[in-house]
Amino acid sequence: MVAGYGPVDVLHDITLEVKDGAIAGLLGPNGAxxxxxxxxxxxxxRVTGGQILFxxxxxxxxxxxxxxxxxxxxxxxxxxxFPELSVEDNLELGSYRQAARKAYRATFELVExxxxxxxxxxxxxxxxxxGGEQQMLAIGRAMMAQPRLLILDEPSxxxxxxxxxxxxxxxxxxxxxxxxxxxxxxxxxKVLQTxxxxxxxxxGRIAHSGTSAQLAQxxxxxxxxxxx
Amino acid sequence: xxxxxxTLRSIVAVAAMLSSSTAIAAEVGVTDDTILxxxxxxxxxxxxxxxLGGKAGAELAYKEINEAGGIHGRKxxxxxxxxGFSPSRALAAVKKLVEQDKVFMINGISGSxxxxxxxxxxRQAKVPAYITIASAPAVTNPFNxxxxxxxxxxxxxxxxxxxxxxxxxxxxxxxxxxxxVEENLKTEGDETVKILNxxxxxxxxxxxxxxxxxxxxxxxxxxxKQSNPELLFAIGQVPEVSILIxxxxxxxxxxxxxxxxxxxxxxxxxxxxxNAEGLLGxxxxxAFLDSGNPDMVKFxxxxxxxxxxxxxxxxxxxxxxxxTEVYVIAEALKKAGRDLTREKFIDALEQVKDYRVxxxxxxxxxxxxxxxxxxTQQIMIVVAGHWVPLKWSPLRExxxxxxxxx
Amino acid sequence: xxxxxxxxxxxxxxxxxxxxxxxxxxxxxxxxxTGILNFAQGELVALGAYIALFYSIVVGLxxxxxxxxxxxxxxxxxxxxERALLRPLLxxxxxxxxxxxxAIGLIIKNALRISWQEAVSTFxxxxxxxxxxxxxxxxxxxxxxxxxxxxxxxxxxxxFFRKNLVGKAMQAVAQNTSAAQLxxxxxxxxxxxxxxxxxxxxxxxxxxxxxxxxxxxxxSNVILKGFVAAILGGFNSLFGCLIGGLILGLLExxxxxxxxxxxxxxxxxxxxxxxxxxxxxGIFGTAEARRV
Ligand SMILES: Nc1ncnc2c1ncn2[C@@H]1O[C@H](COP(=O)(O)OP(=O)(O)OP(=O)(O)O)[C@@H](O)[C@H]1O
Ligand SMILES: [Mg+2]
Numbered sequence: 046m047v048a049g050y051g052p053v054d055v056l057h058d059i060t061l062e063v064k065d066g067a068i069a070g071l072l073g074p075n076g077a078x079x080x081x082x083x084x085x086x087x088x089x090x091r092v093t094g095g096q097i098l099f100x101x102x103x104x105x106x107x108x109x110x111x112x113x114x115x116x117x118x119x120x121x122x123x124x125x126x127f128p129e130l131s132v133e134d135n136l137e138l139g140s141y142r143q144a145a146r147k148a149y150r151a152t153f154e155l156v157e158x159x160x161x162x163x164x165x166x167x168x169x170x171x172x173x174x175x176g177g178e179q180q181m182l183a184i185g186r187a188m189m190a191q192p193r194l195l196i197l198d199e200p201s202x203x204x205x206x207x208x209x210x211x212x213x214x215x216x217x218x219x220x221x222x223x224x225x226x227x228x229x230x231x232x233x234x235k236v237l238q239t240x241x242x243x244x245x246x247x248x249g250r251i252a253h254s255g256t257s258a259q260l261a262q263x264x265x266x267x268x269x270x271x272x273x
Numbered sequence: 274x275x276x277x278x279x280t281l282r283s284i285v286a287v288a289a290m291l292s293s294s295t296a297i298a299a300e301v302g303v304t305d306d307t308i309l310x311x312x313x314x315x316x317x318x319x320x321x322x323x324x325l326g327g328k329a330g331a332e333l334a335y336k337e338i339n340e341a342g343g344i345h346g347r348k349x350x351x352x353x354x355x356x357g358f359s360p361s362r363a364l365a366a367v368k369k370l371v372e373q374d375k376v377f378m379i380n381g382i383s384g385s386x387x388x389x390x391x392x393x394x395x396r397q398a399k400v401p402a403y404i405t406i407a408s409a410p411a412v413t414n415p416f417n418x419x420x421x422x423x424x425x426x427x428x429x430x431x432x433x434x435x436x437x438x439x440x441x442x443x444x445x446x447x448x449x450x451x452x453x454v455e456e457n458l459k460t461e462g463d464e465t466v467k468i469l470n471x472x473x474x475x476x477x478x479x480x481x482x483x484x485x486x487x488x489x490x491x492x493x494x495x496x497x498k499q500s501n502p503e504l505l506f507a508i509g510q511v512p513e514v515s516i517l518i519x520x521x522x523x524x525x526x527x528x529x530x531x532x533x534x535x536x537x538x539x540x541x542x543x544x545x546x547x548n549a550e551g552l553l554g555x556x557x558x559x560a561f562l563d564s565g566n567p568d569m570v571k572f573x574x575x576x577x578x579x580x581x582x583x584x585x586x587x588x589x590x591x592x593x594x595x596x597t598e599v600y601v602i603a604e605a606l607k608k609a610g611r612d613l614t615r616e617k618f619i620d621a622l623e624q625v626k627d628y629r630v631x632x633x634x635x636x637x638x639x640x641x642x643x644x645x646x647x648x649t650q651q652i653m654i655v656v657a658g659h660w661v662p663l664k665w666s667p668l669r670e671x672x673x674x675x676x677x678x679x
Numbered sequence: 680x681x682x683x684x685x686x687x688x689x690x691x692x693x694x695x696x697x698x699x700x701x702x703x704x705x706x707x708x709x710x711x712x713t714g715i716l717n718f719a720q721g722e723l724v725a726l727g728a729y730i731a732l733f734y735s736i737v738v739g740l741x742x743x744x745x746x747x748x749x750x751x752x753x754x755x756x757x758x759x760x761e762r763a764l765l766r767p768l769l770x771x772x773x774x775x776x777x778x779x780x781x782a783i784g785l786i787i788k789n790a791l792r793i794s795w796q797e798a799v800s801t802f803x804x805x806x807x808x809x810x811x812x813x814x815x816x817x818x819x820x821x822x823x824x825x826x827x828x829x830x831x832x833x834x835x836x837x838x839f840f841r842k843n844l845v846g847k848a849m850q851a852v853a854q855n856t857s858a859a860q861l862x863x864x865x866x867x868x869x870x871x872x873x874x875x876x877x878x879x880x881x882x883x884x885x886x887x888x889x890x891x892x893x894x895x896x897x898x899s900n901v902i903l904k905g906f907v908a909a910i911l912g913g914f915n916s917l918f919g920c921l922i923g924g925l926i927l928g929l930l931e932x933x934x935x936x937x938x939x940x941x942x943x944x945x946x947x948x949x950x951x952x953x954x955x956x957x958x959x960x961g962i963f964g965t966a967e968a969r970r971v
Contacts, residue, residue, distance in 0.1 A: 089857060113863035125858035127851045137844065138851050142863040146844075190863065317793075481939075486900065488892040489695065491688060492935035492943065495680065512800060512893045523810070523817045524687060544801055544893065546808030585736065 046095035048085040055081045056249045063227050068220050070240030071229040078249040079229040080122050083198050087119045088112045116193030124183040128172030135171050139189025156185040159215050177208035197228045213239050237261050300614045302377030308347050311370030314382035315358035323591050327382030330595025333579050338603050345611040356383050360390030367391040371400050385409035401619050405598040413644050421644040424594040430673050432464025434650050440473045442665045445503035450480045451493050452508035461508050478502050490517040494524050508533040515544035522548050555650040558593045559633045561660045568631035600630035601637050643677040683816040688932050694822035696928020697829035698884050702905025703920040705880035711853040712873035719784035720881050721902030727753050727882025728894045729791050735802030742804045750879045757878025758871045791896045800893040825887045837917055907951045913961030
């Protein structure tokens with residue numbers, strides 16, 4: 046797959062696969078192209094070549110809202126909450142699609158079970174939440190859309206280690222509940238602990254790929270790409 | 274051969290031109306069966322109420338006159354140019370009419386500003402111009418043989434009539450005046466103040482101004498209220514004056530209100546409903562637009578027949594004037610005789626005395642020392658939702674004409 | 680000034696203030712929702728009034744039907760305007776969009792002048808020529824209706840934004856367009872809807888104003904007052920606009936009384952300059968980062 050912004054291609058010859066029911070990791074330093082890749086999947090950037098298949102069907106070139114309708118849901122980098130709306134309203138907007146709205150009550154309760162903190166903050170404006178709470182809300186909001194594939198872009202960004210741990214715990218629970226996950230991170234340790242397959246992105250190309258176990262043993266890769 | 278024939282032809286042409294001055298051939302714009310009359314007025318832009326009305330009225334008159342056989346066997350034909358209420362376009366229109374269309378005369382149906390721009394040119398071209406509407410003093414002052422004003426009258430005359438009416442009929446001395454800041458509105462206020470002082474030694478209690486487009490007059494009206502007048506004189510256009518009067522009543526001003534001629538119109542009554550009752554104002558034609566006067570009924574019916582898809586609010590005052598003034602022109606053409614020249618036509622116009630086509634007009638008089646056709650204005654009052662004439666006529670002689678007597 | 684004059688001034692000031700608030704709200708809504716600063720908003724006020732005039736005079740409908748139909752018609756016009764004229768400019772430089780809206784305004788204004796040449800300049804409402812007398816004070820019920828109706832519609836709009844999912848989606852798009860897209864919100868539809876609502880708000884101002892001030896293409900000048908109201912309110916909230924409009928309405932009318940009628944308009948702009956110098960984010964606005 047090839048993709049980019051305007052006339053510039055940022056991603057070249059990407060081949061990446063996320064197995065149904067698995068957690069896949071996407072690692073890479075600043076500016077490697079992780080966000081670009083994720084935005085391409087969601088239909089927010091221009092895909093200039095290749096194919097993106099979801100459950101066997103091509104989705105490249107589709108409008109973002111149609112991709113959402115298929116159950117491919119993104120938690121964008123930097124949370125991108127609706128800061129002036131309440132926590133509850135943010136969650137409600139997560140289930141904006143007709144299909145998701147039907148199961149609104151049940152999903153809402155499920156999300157509050159994943160993140161009990163959100164229950165306490167229900168009426169608060171999203172912009173006033175702490176960083177960790179905001180990330181919880183962003184994931185919760187995505188869960189409201191009843192994803193089949195949940196894509197997270199640097200969920201650990203700017204958070205304290207303890208919070209990061211609890212967020213990754215929830216991701217595991219979500220995955221255990223049957224939802225496929227793709228998580229992009231600079232924080233390699235956390236991903237290697239959580240994901241099964243991992244791809245390493247470097248200057249818009251896949252530099253390496255393999256299981257977490259393989260990568261965890263390959264110290265050269267860790268040193269040169271992941272800064273561990 | 275060809276060259277000789279060409280020369281011969283030009284000699285004949287020159288001879289013909291020379292002989293025309295000895296009145297063998299007819300005057301410019303006059304043929305055996307037609308007299309060409311050039312007109313201009315705004316039928317696009319912001320003052321279409323004036324041009325559209327004036328034009329439709331004139332067309333009706335021409336149609337009637339021609340159907341009755343024309344004047345001395347000649348039909349009258351109007352060539353109309355849109356001037357968009359712009360002085361430069363009006364001048365261009367008049368030049369085109371005179372130089373290209375070679376009309377016999379001009380009948381101006383535009384406003385003051387566009388008309389004033391054409392005066393100098395007409396004077397120099399020695400083309401008779403009968404100005405139907407424009408009230409600017411420059412049209413008739415200083416006196417000039419070629420320019421006549423028909424329907425409107427000079428602002429000074431409004432001042433005289435207002436002052437005399439206040440003192441003689443209403444017998445009020447405590448007057449408050451609100452006027453628009455625009456030239457013609459302000460001048461009417463100025464003239465009224467001047468004459469009130471000169472004739473009666475009365476000074477207005479207060480004067481304040483407003484702008485076109487103003488929607489709220491409370492500040493000015495509170496000043497009026499404070500001065501506690503016996504009469505409020507509101508000089509403006511219909512949209513502003515409508516709001517002004519309504520707000521005056523809201524603020525508890527119960528005094529009589531006189532409006533300027535520019536708002537003596539049925540729209541004012543539509544806008545104000547019961548608040549219009551008792552309003553006073555000057556009307557520059559004969560019977561009012563919706564009156565049952567037989568002449569007006571006849572005019573309305575003829576007008577409606579010719580303008581079947583007419584918008585509401587028409588015919589208006591300008592339709593009436595467009596119509597009545599063409600009849601004044603026709604009257605002078607009749608007097609001038611079959612052997613028509615521009616100079617004879619002017620002489621004939623100067624003989625017109627107390628002429629009107631019917632009771633929808635006021636009488637017109639011109640002399641060889643003034644060309645102000647109309648000094649008569651009727652005081653109107655709103656009764657039961659209609660403008661009706663008030664039984665009052667001025668007694669004092671107008672000083673307007675004194676300026677022209679040598 | 681007596682007590683009854685004072686009350687009348689307050690009532691009149693509040694009513695013109697609520698008109699300013701409606702105009703300002705339309706501006707803020709379009710700007711927050713789509714990033715467009717719509718300089719045609721004033722002409723849309725006039726357009727609404729003319730459409731109402733058309734339904735009332737030409738079609739001959741009663742006031743209430745005129746009211747509803749005009750709001751619907753102008754909402755559709757606003758939507759079409761977004762689709763056909765503004766959507767193609769999405770992503771164009773700010774200045775281009777501003778010029779485009781100015782051009783739309785000029786076109787509307789001239790089209791109105793050309794297409795309506797009848798002398799009648801107002802349409803009737805059930806409250807025409809009535810006068811409320813409360814304890815010897817005359818109050819024009821139109822004023823009460825203007826204020827009440829504006830407040831009611833703004834209240835309904837506030838409820839719509841607070842309670843309705845589509846209303847929330849409109850806010851979401853305003854606060855973060857790409858996040859809204861990621862929620863599956865069809866942003867283009869929300870843009871269309873936002874302009875439909877803001878156009879209908881302009882038309883509402885036009886309809887409400889008409890029985891008091893009459894219809895004219897020059898009604899469009901009210902955009903300046905709308906701007907002042909919106910800026911006073913911080914240019915970002917419904918409530919801010921409302922308070923900004925009411926303050927302006929009152930200051931203007933009392934300013935006129937104390938400094939003279941011809942200085943009325945100046946009052947508004949002196950106030951605007953003052954606010955911009957002293958509190959550039961309006962009375963309620965905070966120095967929030969601008970949306971990018
Ligand atoms: N909107 C944009 N327009 C043009 N170029 C962009 C845009 N966004 C990102 N880029 C460029 O694309 C390249 C990849 O950026 P991207 O955001 O995908 O990296 P990333 O791996 O997500 O980095 P980070 O870890 O900092 O989030 C960078 O060179 C960046 O400058
Ligand atoms: Mg990134």
